Amino acid sequence: TPLTTSIDGKACAERVLDEVADDVARLADEGIIPGLAVILVGEDPASQVYVRNKIRKAEAVGIRSLEYRFDDTLPQAELLALIARLNDDPEVNGILVQLPLPANIDEASVIQAILPAKDVDGFHRQNAGGLWQGLPSLAPCTPTGCLRLLRETCGELAGKHAVVIGRSNIVGKPMAALLLDADCTVSLLHSKSRDAAALCRQADIIVAAVGRPGMVDANWLKPGAVVIDVGINRIESETGGERRTRLVGDVDFAAASQVASAITPVPGGVGPMTIAYLMQNTVTATRLQRH
Numbered sequence: 397t398p399l400t401t402s403i404d405g406k407a408c409a410e411r412v413l414d415e416v417a418d419d420v421a422r423l424a425d426e427g428i429i430p431g432l433a434v435i436l437v438g439e440d441p442a443s444q445v446y447v448r449n450k451i452r453k454a455e456a457v458g459i460r461s462l463e464y465r466f467d468d469t470l471p472q473a474e475l476l477a478l479i480a481r482l483n484d485d486p487e488v489n490g491i492l493v494q495l496p497l498p499a500n501i502d503e504a505s506v507i508q509a510i511l512p513a514k515d516v517d518g519f520h521r522q523n524a525g526g527l528w529q530g531l532p533s534l535a536p537c538t539p540t541g542c543l544r545l546l547r548e549t550c551g552e553l554a555g556k557h558a559v560v561i562g563r564s565n566i567v568g569k570p571m572a573a574l575l576l577d578a579d580c581t582v583s584l585l586h587s588k589s590r591d592a593a594a595l596c597r598q599a600d601i602i603v604a605a606v607g608r609p610g611m612v613d614a615n616w617l618k619p620g621a622v623v624i625d626v627g628i629n630r631i632e633s634e635t636g637g638e639r640r641t642r643l644v645g646d647v648d649f650a651a652a653s654q655v656a657s658a659i660t661p662v663p664g665g666v667g668p669m670t671i672a673y674l675m676q677n678t679v680t681a682t683r684l685q686r687h
């Protein structure tokens with residue numbers, strides 16, 4: 397029987413959202429209601445679910461949301477024109493463009509068009525660079541949520557060896573920056589890393605963000621390690637002639653539970669934290685723009 401803690405991301409996200417709701421109430425005393433614009437281009441089914449959840453949580457904490465939906469024929473120039481209008485609109489404090497974008501639109505150009513002070517995803521180069529220099533910046537929501545889970549699970553982070561697997565701009569790279577800022581010793585692994593398993597076995601903390609189901613196995617873990625699984629992989633399975641999809645992470649949860657001291661489940665681990673920190677970032681952005 398595993399002595400492992402399953403880290404409850406839903407409960408932690410509720411605590412973050414309670415904090416955000418308090419912040420929103422204090423802004424309301426000043427006559428300020430934060431506004432979040434959410435833009436979805438195309439029909440990606442996962443993106444539709446994420447956007448719906450973001451809008452629902454915004455309303456739950458008292459943030460005004462504006463939803464913009466387009467089909468995948470939207471010209472890039474029109475998307476850039478919308479962002480320019482939202483940049484200039486004082487009622488809009490946060491702008492989120494759900495990724496991925498259709499192939500005819502250049503993601504980097506769209507991200508750089510967002511005013512850095514309204515970039516609640518923290519993807520703009522000014523925020524990404526500021527994060528690495530320890531300057532006040534909007535940081536990406538998913539790694540910020542992971543850091544909160546680690547702080548509540550591990551206690552002191554200083555001096556611990558954290559291994560991050562995956563070097564995306566959305567998760568891996570900002571996660572490494574945040575852990576470094578928390579005084580961890582950080583190893584950033586990726587698809588070309590030699591002997592990833594041996595490096596992982598030296599880790600006190602593992603954050604897996606590669607999008608490969610079951611890639612991190614029990615024999616990759618030091619006993620007692622804390623594991624954060626950012627992967628969201630849809631698996632088609634067939635049981636008794638019934639086809640269904642289920643969500644799994646990058647970590648073999650059942651096997652890892654025999655070795656790790658704590659691990660996030662998928663779903664119910666990191667996912668809810670991402671949305672909670674989007675709301676927190678919207679409040680932070682609103683404060684940055686105040687007066």
Ligand code: GUN
Pocket residue numbers: 492493494495496517537538566670
């Ligand atoms: N697609 C996958 N993750 C994210 C995210 O955190 N923000 C946005 N905008 N799109 C995403």
